[in-house]
Amino acid sequence: MNFGAVDWILTVAYLLASVALGIWAKRYVENLAGYMVAGRKVKVSLGIATFVATELGTVTYVYYGELGYVAGFSGFIIGILAMVAYAVVGRTGFIIENLRRLRVMTIPEYYELRYSRRVRLLGGIILFLGGVLNMGIFLKFDGIFLSEVMGFGPGALAIIMTVMLLIVVSYTVLGGMFSIVITDFMQFVVLAFGMLVATIAVLWRVDLTSISTAVSTTLGASGVDPFANPRFGWTFVLWIFVSSVAAGALWQPGTSKALASESPEVAKKMFFWTGLTFAGRAMIPMFWGVAALAFFGPGLTSAAAMPKLLGAVVPPGFLGLLVAGMLAASMSTYSAYLLAWSSVLARDVIGCTRPRDFSESTTVAITRFVAGVIGVFLLVFGLWYQIPDTAFQYLYVTGAMYTSGALGCVAAGMYWRKANKIGAYASLIMGAVAPAGFLVLEKSRDALPAWLTFISDVNIAGILSFFLAALGMIVGSLASQRTSPPKHLTTAEQP
Amino acid sequence: MTAGALFWLILFGIAALVFFGIALVVTIRGVGDLRDLLSSSEHRVKEP
Structure with missing residues (x-):
């Protein structure tokens, strides 16, 4: 065991402080906007x-650490792509x-304003399924x-993770945003x-020359050139860039930060500066x-190599700080995702499913209940499901189930006057087909006919998914302009 | 050290500096933002 008494004290103190602070914040929740978007008062x-x-x-560290272990420096391009995409959105x-x-609180609300309530229902279902599978x-x-x-x-840690999840669910359910x-x-x-402690410890124990030598010896050119690496290539680079723009603008847990901001100008600054940190984040x-x-x-097992290194090079005492940092990272992610998906x-x-919205208090009560149910799902699904490919690619492909159709619907809705509800339905459904096909068919890759094997890539x-979603929006809208004239925002609804 | 590795290590250094630099600024200025958020919310809660 790498953990000493000081490490335990730091970790437990941190967990207790998080719970106390989270529950204390409940006193500020006055209404639905307070619960879901913190009263729209967040500054830059x-x-x-x-x-x-x-x-x-923590999952972010693990999937990026895994990519570094199996792909060397060539994976670093993901950080550049994400930084550019988020900074451009900002x-x-x-x-x-x-x-x-x-002043919407969730992205599907826009579907109702621009298309119809049923489009909002379909968009909400796809967003929820993609989001919860992603988080699973x-x-x-x-x-x-x-x-x-x-x-x-691993047995003891399943218990620790359960405790951590219970803590996050409790304060998210009570205090919301x-x-x-x-x-x-x-x-x-x-x-x-x-992260600073871990980086210094790694640099202290592993010199840069030996890192360069290990990459060139083990991976050759594919360790430094993303276009020569069979795991990546042009298709990957294009997909990740488009996906990062879509996720930057439309991934509910992140976008909810813009929706909680003090003003549209603050939202843009927040996205720009956050975008600049995304190269380092990866x-x-x-x-x-x-x-x-x-x-x-x-x-080594690819996902376990990086954590094993940190356990070996970070000195006792600092290990507690590192674990507290990782728990912090996980809890903040869980809480935002739980609120995002339960709100949706x-x-x-x-x-x-009803002609009119629930009252604010009923919506908050349902959201709290759903957050608890998602927590239970995470425990069951996370321990049972075997992910295909790398964790990074699994997360992006489950995200694409929603972001591709959402990009089609929202971008066309805002910037193309001919976008209508038929195009929106087609975009949402066609955008979800390829990722869903991958998740289902990848399990029986060997049994697929030759013409269908491309879907297992x-x-x-x-x-x-992005190509089909755009195609669905364009063809669906143009083919149905007479039967379904586009609905535009009323003057009162105009931004 | 290969040229490819050197290129990525320089980019890594810049990215890490930007990340920790922004983290430092946000930590300092975020305290004020947090105080503003709580005080404005507390004020509204107390209003009749």
């Missing part, structure tokens, strides 16, 4: 902290500015990370410090993964 620096904390979970205000002006593997990867870093067996923003700030500070854990390749050599199910799915399934 606090917004950046909560955004980065949401987008950096600088231009692409989608987020209008969404914030419209978080717990498993957190377990891998902590079991290797702390030196426990207020709890998330307040705890995220503390978690951001702790996780950034934990490259720092990937660097730890590449260092693990140099330290241990190839042959309550408002955009359950609420849309995660990169092709990912980029295809």
